[in-house]
Amino acid sequence: MLLYILKRVFYVVPVALGVSLLCFLLVHIAPGDPLVSVLPADASQALVEQMRVAYGFDRPLPVQFAIWLGRALTGDLGTSIATGRPVASEVSTAVANTVLLAIVATLIGFAIGGALGFIAGYFRGSWIDRLATILSIAGVSVPHYWLGMVLVIVFAVTLNWLPASGAGPGGSSQWAWDWEHARYLILPAVTMSVIPMGIVTRTLRALVGDILSQEFVDALRAKGMRDGAIFAHVVKNAAPTALAVMGLQLGYLLGGSILIETVFSWPGTGFLLNAAIFQRDLPLLQGTILVLGIFFVALNLVVDVAQAALDPRIRRS
């Protein structure tokens, strides 16, 4: 097991390095000078040069990358051009909000999608199977930002049951565990849960069908095992894959939350990215994407290791 973990970590390091290189290069594929947004339009050439040196833009690219990476490793992601605050602190508040939203959404999506997919796979061809198939296609086809708008129209504008946007009463962006705050979480989390729901339903339906068609199930039946006990065997066999899908979906939601966060003005990383893009705040853009990318890579690693811990066959291959 330890060997397996070491092998995975060894494999992840170059990917993480590549991810940081990509984030670093983002600023350099951007047209125009990254300093344009901070400098006044009539800045003198001397001032521009001075800023260039101050930000380190005068050095060769590989040197800039090495310096940037060294700082990032110590948790220093630079300073936001727009607000002048450290990028790391801006990102950490936002990440906490996004993680909360994504975890709740994954749990909802997984509970519903998992149950639906499981039943559909177990009872192939039944009405619930057909319903699950339709729902999963709708789930992966729906533009989630539009679904968010529709839910706002129904539950906030028409019925007036839930707030349309924000993360707390009076525009607060600090989360607290009470109903006053939880109300704000419901619509964005339900909207977001549709993304994993469709995929989880699809995957589990196929998976359970595959497991049921394997020989050991017939053997168990022949031995006289009751349906309930066979069910337990199916669950045990489906668990590693289900867990992997859940982990990957969580990671996907962390990075893919920007559209939903924009619809609901949820103060997370998506909101931050949006601000960074439109204020052309490149250090903030770079830092946020780096944190999300590394998060995703790390989560993949955790999923791989957890899957191997549950299923010894994976460790040996």
Place this chain on the structure above:
Amino acid sequence: MDATAAPHRGYWAGVGRRLMRDRVAMACAAVLLALVLAALLAPWLGLADPYRGSIARRLRPIGFVTPQGVVHWLGTDEQGRDMLARLIYGARLSLFLGIVPVFNAFVIGSALGILAGYVGGRVNMAIMRTIDVFYAFPSVLLAIAISGALGAGITNSLLSLTIVFVPPIARVAESVTTSVRSLDFVDAARASGAGALTIIRVHVLGNVLGPVFVYATGLISVAMILASGLSFLGLGTKPPEPEWGLMLNTLRTAIYSQPLVAALPGAMIFMVSICFNMLSDGLRSAMDVKL
């Protein structure tokens, strides 16, 4: 040569026959075809000007008739422009931005994947590890990051979406190529003196492009949702161009006054993306592709 080409034609005829029998897939194909025709023939359909509106008639409900007797079947938008005309003209850009990046990625990704899978060794390492880096980002994040850095515009959206879809397609092409390469008939072709290019052209392409194509068609709906999403954020198409994502964005403030009209562009994206997914599923089972 004819002897080898005949069963090949037979395969595609079989696929076509199976697809024709799939009623759901055919219905979706019909909807998409009708939409494409309407979008292409829009100037001759007697629609209102999609760019010209009147402030006096902004945000009118579905089925609104002006005092002059002009009917706005689907109401008007926030600038008083006819929604029906804008939705139909909008299909042009929305479909374009859904299909073209996937097509580009299909060409580039298949080439990279086949190269990596066929040559193997160091070339495979170099190509696939680079692709792993791009794969390390959720697709939405990657598209937004690249578009955000490059700035708004149709060309930049095309570019960023193409970059997003190359890695998954290349991965599929690589894994299919690797499994085809080790099959006996490839060894037989090599033993009978066929060169690498001939083997790729005759044996690998024929067996790899089908599954990869099916996989790529399944990405069109993702591309449409992403492309409209970029416009929705203000990173794609620029106003006043009619495009569904952008229309959804500019109508966001109208959810209080005309919720039904405001939801229309998203409903179009939903409908088209469902159709592409169903059609892709139909094609997958007609071609008997398992990925």
